[in-house]
Amino acid sequence: MAVSLDTVNAHSQHGAVEILSAADQARIVADQPALPPESPLAMPVQSLRAWPRKDTRKPLISRSKPWLARLFVFAGALGLTGWGAFEMYRVVSVSGVTALQWALVALFTVNFSWIALAFTSAIVGFLALLWRRCTPPIPKQLQSKTVVVMPVYNEATSRVFASLQAMYEEIEATGLVDHFDFFILSDSTQPNAWIAEERAFWALRERLGPKARFYYRHRQKNVGRKAGNIEDFVTRWGGAYEHMLVLDADSLMTGACITRLAAAMEADPDAGIIQSLPLIINRNTLFARLQQFAAKIYGPVIATGLAVWSGREGNYWGHNAIIRTRAFAAHCGLPHLSGKPPFGGHILSHDFVEAALIRRAGWTVYMLPDLEGSYEESPPSLIDLATRDRRWCQGNLQHARVIGAAGLTLPTRQHFATGIFSYLASPLWLAQLVVGIVLVLQTRYVRPEYFTKEFSLFPAWPRFDAERALQLFGITMAILLAPKLFGLILALIRGSLRRASGGGFRLVVSALVEVIMSALLAPILMVIQSGAVFQIIAGRDTGWNPQRRDDGSIPFRDIVRRHRVQMLLGIFTGLSAFMIAPSLFGWMSPTILGLVLAIPISAASGMLSWGLALKRAGLLLTPEETSPPPIATRANALMRELDADGFDEDNAVRAIHADPQFRSRHEAMLPAAHRRKRGEIDRDRAVAEAKLMDAESIEDATEWLHPKEAMVVLHDRALLGQLASLPERREAAAA
Template identity: 65%
Template sequence: MAVSLDSLTPPSPPEPATPREAPLAMPVQSLRRFNRRTRRGWTQPSHMRTPWLARLSIFGGAAALTLYGAREMYGVVEVGEITLLEWALVVLFVITFSWIAFAFMASVYGFVALLRAPRLGPLPERLEGKTAVVMPIYNEAPARVFAAIQAICEDVRATGLGDAFDYFFLSDTTNPDVWIAEERALLALRERLPGERFYYRHRRKNVARKAGNIGDFVMRWGAAYPQMLVLDADSVMSGETVVRLAAAMEGDPDAGMIQSLPLIINRNTFYARLQQFAARIAGPVLACGLAAWMGRDGNYWGHNAIIRTRAFADHCGLPNLPGKPPFGGHILSHDFVEAALIRRAGWAVYMLPTLGGSFEESPPSLIDLAARDRRWCQGNLQHSRIVSASGLVVASRQHLLNGIFGYLASPLWMAQLLIGIVLVLQSKFIRPEYFTAEFSLFPTWPRFDYIRALNLFELTIAVLLAPKIFGLIAACVDGPTRRGCGGAIRLVVSSVIEILVSSALASIMMVIQSGAVLQIMFGNDTGWNPQRRDDGSVSFASIVRRHRSHTLLGVVTLVAAGLLSPSLVIWMSPTIAGLILSIPLSWASGQLSIGVGLRRLGLLATPEETSVPPVVARSNALAAELQRSGRDGDDGLRAIALDEAFRQTHEAFLPDAGRRRRGEIEVEEAVAAAKLNDAQSLEDANTWLKRKERLAVLGDRALIAMLARLPERSEAPGETSAETQRVDDQAL
């Protein structure tokens, strides 16, 4: 019988998970010392002009507006003799008012800049170097992230410049089933797009979280790529935008980081669509104002940005902060710090707010936002130990301070409200000292100028809402945006809905953020849990547990204010109403039906929703197709044990095991080995192995071999081998 020579050919080895390493050193930077003589000079000095006019207009205007507000607030309380509490009220007002005054002036400048934004030029015909598109992932649904990268890759390929880009999935996943699903998704992606360069790296220990994940890539492969485009797990970018960012980096030898403005997409729940609409309407105005005063002293938001790899390696190795978390340890909000360090070294950091084609998603409910905010709060407050670092430019310190104050504003606002209540209590129940030690024909009454107070309140509301109003005007003026939002009438109605609901939710977020700040001040560390990105509703029981204290606070405040003064109830009604209604408001925020209902009415619509960008539509279609395959939820151990070809590929993907030092025992590996030795079937292994032990098995070739030798089921009919083992143990 003739035998085909092909049948005697051994199977080809699986394609490597990663390319050949091209390491870059990434030294840890000092926050205490910096030699300014090492700061690089500009190769194109004409590009590095400081935007003094924008800074003078925005900062000077904010200072002038704050001084006016301070004078008016002083006038409110100076009618009588000013008490210590009244001085505290004035100081708190000035601090919080300065924050919104700055945002107001930035929106004024941004409004003008947005209306005058130049059109984008043609795409480049060629790119000089390679760009790595890197997506850090952590226990995400593989169908979503691999669909996004495929859509981006196809869109980049359509520009004719696809050969200039490689794609990396940088996995810090700790769920063993998700890990295996990621590898399967990679193999499927390579089959769908043969010839494209997709790579996958899984870290056994996610040291330093996302910053460590990116750092590991730079230290292992950074020398092969002049720049890297950093994405988030929910990011999508059009091919044109990816190419324009790469071309912008290549065309600007002084650029260290270039940040795009990501718009929110794919949101369906009520609260997520509120965020999506607000970000689309007011976001570009604020971003243009921010870009105007920052110039090339900008900031980095951690994703949807391109970075010069060698500059990042040379200057962005983050130190551990002394002490324990929450203020010590790894730097959580690494992006602001990396931007500050790379700018310190003389590289430019800036934003392209009108580039377009950059997208992300947002939390689906108020509770999900609060969970993300807790991590961000700790990371930003941690910057209080970095803001004074040696050598930082003034603008970088301003970015860090902005992040810190973004969370301190809530407890300051709450303190301002509490002092107001105490002052009312004082005037109601404490008998005034009518005649002081100093001789006077008239008594000292605790008095306020209520007319001036009302005028100041109206000014504060106007300043607070101005960025939204400017965004609304800009959207109405721009034809495609206006039509994409359903027309001028729907645009105005949607803006009113967004303002009213956001105002009601503001008091809830004030209490939540104030609580987070207090927890951090008392030393409570946050964990690192994956974000919930789908549109599934939060259970009503969870909502009640989360917000019952807020409701109680609102009821107590209402009763107390009603007993003190009806006018106080009117004054605090927005805050009180938001707290009392916190449970139904939070429930409504996560409701898919409300969000979809508003979309059917054409409300809270965005241009990207009514006319979905092709890359987003492709990503969504691919994700739905991959989710229907059902591979995301497969049992990882069974997949490895029962599929020999995939097992060989998985083992090839594993890094070479280093030599174990004598006496150093990995507990999970040792326990997993003992359990596999006792197991008589794959069922036993699945039943006995805990999550960390399953991870240990999947990461060790010897343990995988032990797993593969197990039969799928117990040999004894009608009885699991685990039960048989228990009977044997009892007999012994």
């Protein structure tokens, strides 16, 4: 019996889809192509050198800018910075100011400006959250079509497809699932990961039935990385969708959050990008639980302050955001920067630039920090964070070549400047510490110059006002910790949040644990980020490695290798400071302690046992831990079920050999074969073909084919045919 998809849809609309047997539904799923018909959109490359003002669209709805909030944030930060610079000058100017002391004042001023801006922005966020607005209701209907896109790059399929199914089921529960399609956009370069994705995709379709519109596309070459992955989708299928919701491989969003974002985009004809605020969930290692706690308690204060003063000239973080597809296509084609990486080539941190370009064209970009139900995961250890942070560091420093682009708004340039300085702050802090040590060394061991060129009755001896220095240090620390204090106060005065975080006492203790651990981690991260900045300036490219998302520990020898420099630096700095002056050692003790303990701190950061021990003690708890969101519970249960399928552990070549039906589906998904020129020999293909010709069984093929050669075979219909003809075992071939 032939059953069309139109028939299924017709029955579904009348609530009668159950009349189809499981076999009929499976047959329909098998007949559905992996991809829908293409609906191209042009995505022209944008110029950074010129932007005609006439190309900036006029807003359809007139809105005032948050000038008062901006005045408070930036004027307040400027005033605080001026006060801090003056106080530091008074600390060092007891008896004249030397060149080194001027350098210390300058470095302190730059570093202090960073925390002053964070402080004034946090005040705005704190005040805004005191008068928190109600979350809008779940919409009863939508008018437009939205596509949910999840780019993947060598990820565990059980995690990715469990999240996608959980999100689909949540949207289905709202009754608005007909307004959403789902695309898995694979850039995977490992054969086992690619074939696991395809098998998981077909299994997902069979589980959900023919009504679920899931599609899968794999790129043979991941040109442009994630930005290129999204661009490829937009230029091929973007025309079919008014909006696209961009996820990350670890994203999880409730149906209520997704539909509210879609409704917000429909209600605002000027919106180009609307960003949600993702919270961290599902983490159990010590380091990840510290991040999880901080994101829940302190994150809303910082994010809300940023959202208030940015207004509709905000930023985009690359995922868990909804985008107007045609506006994105028309204005967000990323140029390649001249020169070689790390400062040239493809733009790594594409999200900031896409927000800048779409905003330049007159569309608004803003965040809805009150919108609940948006989640992500975090790196499980300090080393994993450092690996990801290295790539972000290069991308943000690369923005130094974009910040001056024509037509950008002032808030957009501020976002770029903030991102750049977030990484330059580490080497500047390191430089400030070095200058401070040198100055103390000079006052203790270097003979003063009694007779300078200028007439003076007294020698030019570098001296400090110790009492004023201590007061300035205390105020600086108070300003630095104030955003965390604001978040803690909000958590304490909100009964539901306080109770779900373990109660008032445990919440305060958790905050103290987080502050202490952050203080110990800060100098380690300072050295790591300083090293990354120096490497990038020296011309070293970071590459693009997949992110580790499990809760596993790292071999101790790798930890020692990664942190031995920090430990040795801490020992050297501690001994030097103590020999110079015990008071200097005391002043620098938090930094010295963090560096000396870098190896055990890093080892502890990735330990499940430490994180779970604190969890059992009721510390670092978040509401999402004490009462997990239903979507997280469902996704975790699905992940355990999908783990049992073993797709991620199976060898790709063996899997495609063992299942003729899957091999047929795989071949149907491959693009048209590339016609090679005469005399043009692909080395990997030639080697793969030779190995297949020599192979007497599939065992030989799986043993001999290297990953690159396996990828060639999996992309080539002729070689797949050769592979399919091999017997299962060598003995069978001999028989």
